[in-house]
Amino acid sequence: MSRKGWIVLGAVLGAALTLAWTRSTAQAPVNEAFVARIELTGPIGPAAAEYVDNAIKRATDDGAKAIVLQLDTPGGLLESMRDIIAGILASKIPVLGYVAPSGARAASAGTYILYACPVAAMAPATHVGAATPVTMGGTTPMPSPLGGGAPASSKSSDKAVDHGADDAETNKILNDAIATIRSLAQMHGRNAVWAEQAVRGAATLTASEAVQQHVVDFVAVDTDALLAQADGRSVHVDGGTVTLALRGLRVRDYPPDGRARFLGIITNPTIAYVLLLAGIYGLILEAFHPGSFYPGVTGGICLLIGLYALQLLPVSYAGLALMALGVALLLAEVFIPTAGVLGIGGVIAFMLGSIMLFRTGVPGYAVNLGVIAGIGFCGIVILAMLLRLVMRARRARAFNGDDEMLQDTGELLQAVAAGGEGWARIGGERWRVQSAMALPAGARIQVVDRQGLLLKVSAMRTGEGETT
Known part of the structure; x- marks a missing residue:
């Protein structure tokens, strides 16, 4: 066998051994009991809800004894939070x-999710609470403060005072949130009174305070301590009551898959906003430069991805309409000479719409103001440059017309008899000319009059003499 053949054979054998070793190491611990870990970090949105739901199903199918849902979130969207809670309550294995880790928080929607778990624990230097819901407009529905710090019961909270449609809607959202967290607290035997206070008054607790008030079960410094302290507890899951046997079990991480990562990127409000802008400007460039294809194709892809992200996010349609109006005014400025009035109005409308595009009251779901300011500044600079070019063009000397032609000079391409016509080169162009006097070919001439496409010329004077 040749040297090349030995190299190929060695490579094939090496690949086969590597594959066999990988399979053996991957399949070796299949029968070993383990605990799945799902890390829910950052704002809670559609991507997070899909990730948690898929990870719970995968861990259940893989035979996990339990799931550790590790939380560090400022809150997020109501519908996504409800999807996560529904997945936890429907899980056949305890969550x-x-x-x-230390310094993390389970704020707003994270408080509800923590209450939904059969076992709740916190690491040192963490906190929980501030679960007051946020309405569509970004305002916090806060009724009158509770006397003496004691929250009202669910019965009293249902008796909302009607101060109009806004107050009725606010009370509906608030009472629904209170009912949700109280039902979760009652299901797992936790402090329902403080849970209501966290919703009504945005109360918060540190880890040790949460244990004292029976909001969580215990404080654990790490995952191993969590499993050790949870060992032997009887908890309620969808399939009934389960006694946990978790001490010393191996922990297997379930990171987000490619789809969840992609959704997490595009549902970032700033990324979705930039995609939307890239799509709009790409299509505009394609409209002004038809046939270039690249701006149109890129813009179309970005616009579709941006619109897909928008339908997953809490979008304000008033802000979206203002952005569309701003783009329309900027385009109108190109075709209608308004000395920048439409352009400036378009920039202002676009920036206001950008600020209003997402619900600013929802944690983690607002466009970065620095990005908006930068885009607005660039828009103003481009508009100022265009206006400057327009004003310079208006002040510039005209390059055509009868008046300008009278100043042009040229050279005869052929001899012209007195009163006859011939051809001359004037301003780099061939013109039909007529001269009152005879002129030889090559004579320098000056335009004195114009009649349509016929120019009347005379010999150009140089000093006191006359060219012949």
Whole structure:
């Protein structure tokens, strides 16, 4: 066998051994009991809800004894939070909510999710609470403060005072949130009174305070301590009551898959906003330069992805309409000479719409103001440059017309008899000319009059003499 053949054979054998070793190491611990870990970090949105739901199903199918849902979130969208809670309550294996690492928080929607878990724990130097819901307009529905710090019961909270449609809607959202968290607290035997206070008054607790008030079960410094302290507890899951046997079990991480990562990127409000802008400007460039294809194709893809992200996010349609109006005014400025009035109005409308595009009251779901300011500044600079070019063009000397032609000079391409016509080169162009006097070919001439496409010329004077 040749040297090349030995190299190929060695490569094939090496690949086969590597594949066999990988399969053996991957399949070796299949029968070993383990605990799945799902890390829910950052704002809670559609991507997070899909990730948690898929990870719970995968862990259940893989035979996990329990799931550790590690939380570090400022809150997020109501519908996504409800999807996560529904997945936890429907899980056939117990879910252990764990606020970690140190410095993490389970705020707003994270509080509801922690209450939904059969076992709730926190790492040192973490906190929980501030679960007041946020309405569509970004305002916080806060009724009158509770006397003496004691929250009202669910019965009293249902008796909302009607101060109009806005107050009725606010009270509906508030009472629904209170009912949700109280039902979760009652299901797992936790402090329902403080849960209501966290919704009504945005109350918060540190890890040790949460244990004292029976909001969480215990404080655990790490995942191993969490499993050790949860060992032997009887908890309620969808299939009934389960006694946990978790001490010393291996922990297997379930990171987000490619789809969840992609959704997490495009549903970032700033990324979705930039995609929307890239799509709009790409299509505009394609309209002004038809046939270039690249701006149109890129813009179309970005616009579709941006619109897909928008339908997953809490979008304000008033802000979207203002952005569309701003783009329309900027385009109108190109075709209608308004000395920048439409352009400036378009920039202002676009920036206001950008600020209003997402619900600013929802944690983690607002466009970065620095990005908006930068785009607005660039728009103003481009508009100022265009206006400057327009004003310069208006002040510039005209390059055509009868008046300008009278100043042009040229050279005869053929001899012209007195009163006859011939051809001359004037301003780099061939013109039909007529001269009152005879002129030889090559004579320098000057335009004195114009009649349509016929120019009347005379010999150009140089000093006191006359060219012949």
